[in-house]
Amino acid sequence: MPALLCFVLGYLASGVLSEIEPPGCGINDVGFDYTTLPKTARKRIVGGQIATPHSFPWMAALENLGVMHCAGSLLKGNSDRWYILTSAHCLHGTMASDWKIRLGAHDLSQSETSSEFLDAKTAMTHPLFNPTTYEYDIGLIELSSAPLVSKPEINFGCVSGNVSTAGEVCYVAGWGTTSFGGAVSDELRVVEKPVLSRTECRNIYGSNQYHEASMICAGHPDGGKGSCTRDSGGPLMCFQNDRMEIIGIVSWGPGCAQPNSPAVYASSSGGRQWIEATINE
Structure with missing residues (x-):
């Protein structure tokens, strides 16, 4: 059996792993209240809004x-x-x-x-x-x-082990471009993104592109808001358990915040064991 496969099977089978949500993760020390972030999806520009400085200190x-x-x-x-x-x-x-x-x-x-x-x-x-x-x-x-x-x-930060809930409004932050082909943002920006169900995502992208074991989708049906170039690797976060928890990692999507083209994120629950x-x- 190849060494890589042995390693993968080993950590998947072990089921005994250390805590990845240490005390104090997913909070800020600048007094920002995460409950003041938008709870509903609003149609705005791709760049969203400038984040309160250091409100996402990870x-x-x-x-x-x-x-x-x-x-x-x-x-x-x-x-x-x-x-x-x-x-x-x-x-x-x-x-x-x-x-x-x-x-x-x-x-x-x-x-x-x-x-x-x-x-x-x-x-x-x-x-x-x-x-x-x-x-x-x-x-x-x-x-x-x-x-x-x-x-x-x-x-x-905290890496969540929970499977995201369809319809939940979560948040993505980054310094990426504020439009497709546009300039990057000097200041950190944050946008709210509703999470899609696996069925919705599969219906949009098909099973050849969307792989539910390791991906999740989030975005607005009408587009106009989302992650873009150079946001890759940033967190998709939900406010859970009185803190921000990372449920996904900016991965791919056609263009930037296009209609009926939700951004696709690597699932933190799918990769949490590794x-x-x-x-x-």
């Missing part, structure tokens, strides 16, 4: 060879090891040395005292990631040093 801007390329979320591992959760397609074909991770940022055009740059120690993708179909589009970057989580602008096994090994 957000990471990922620079590849000096260029803002993707986003990610800070996770806490074992033994003072720290990771960035992002999409596998962001990391595919790159080396860890290509990456710089910016934490504690809000406005990327500014030299903010709240932010810090960290190097990547290693970069890895889910063992079942398929760069053609984007199945299991989940990646992890291990940081070379510990972030300054003592700062109120930096905190770690994430948990990796950061807690």
